Amino acid sequence: MRAAHDAATKPSASFVLSSMRDQAPGPHADFSGAIDLLDWDEFAGAVAQLQRSVPAALSRDSFSLLLVKQEAHENSGTEIIGYVADTVLNPRHRAMMKRHAADESRHSRVFLALRRLITSDASVAAVAKKEPDPFLARYQGDLASFLWDTHFAEISSIFYLDTVRRAVTHPQQAIRRKIDAALARVIADERRHVASTASILSDLFRDDPLMVARMQASFSDYVHAVREQAERRTAEH
Ligand SMILES: [Fe+2]
Numbered sequence: 001m002r003a004a005h006d007a008a009t010k011p012s013a014s015f016v017l018s019s020m021r022d023q024a025p026g027p028h029a030d031f032s033g034a035i036d037l038l039d040w041d042e043f044a045g046a047v048a049q050l051q052r053s054v055p056a057a058l059s060r061d062s063f064s065l066l067l068v069k070q071e072a073h074e075n076s077g078t079e080i081i082g083y084v085a086d087t088v089l090n091p092r093h094r095a096m097m098k099r100h101a102a103d104e105s106r107h108s109r110v111f112l113a114l115r116r117l118i119t120s121d122a123s124v125a126a127v128a129k130k131e132p133d134p135f136l137a138r139y140q141g142d143l144a145s146f147l148w149d150t151h152f153a154e155i156s157s158i159f160y161l162d163t164v165r166r167a168v169t170h171p172q173q174a175i176r177r178k179i180d181a182a183l184a185r186v187i188a189d190e191r192r193h194v195a196s197t198a199s200i201l202s203d204l205f206r207d208d209p210l211m212v213a214r215m216q217a218s219f220s221d222y223v224h225a226v227r228e229q230a231e232r233r234t235a236e237h
Pocket residue numbers: 074077103104107190
């Protein structure tokens with residue numbers, strides 16, 4: 001079984017909690033209890049729909065288009081997570097979020113490198129950045145809701161990228177191996193992001209009486225967003 005699926009074959013509370021296994025301090029009891037209340041079958045159904053948007057065998061053109069979207073997505077993550085990190089006072093949380101933002105920046109470069117690799121064209125340009133991201137003007141300092149959104153996005157991303165990883169085709173084995181190794185590394189980072197966002201959220205549970213409401217609102221919004229994304233991506237391929 002692939003690394004991304006070593007705890008579960010679909011998103012679940014146990015997937016989140018096992019991702020956190022190596023975190024210190026471990027999850028707060030309120031966090032573990034709350035995450036268990038979510039309708040993970042609903043989430044897994046939306047993610048499965050997104051996974052089905054990936055063709056079983058990705059053509060070079062489809063993969064290239066997908067890499068462009070992923071690169072833009074990582075650029076946005078880098079900017080937004082870095083921005084929010086700068087507003088965080090807790091030094092441990094801030095350091096985790098800074099590392100998270102740096103990872104997303106590296107992912108953006110990895111996806112560009114893969115595009116250059118599969119097109120054999122080292123001059124392929126990076127995706128132009130739209131700056132500033134509109135989120136920055138909207139952010140009102142609700143760190144918990146932001147982190148829930150990010151947390152659910154990271155979970156979905158792991159399963160989506162793992163499906164992409166299985167669907168990649170290329171006539172040269174050496175290139176297939178490079179693509180596979182690069183995607184495996186990105187997926188491992190996203191798994192760490194699941195753990196780091198969960199770890200901060202677990203800490204925030206101690207002081208925020210609205211945490212369960214924030215979690216449930218973010219969860220519902222995210223399930224809806226994944227279904228919309230799946231419909232868009234299915235239409236694109
Ligand atoms: Fe990423």
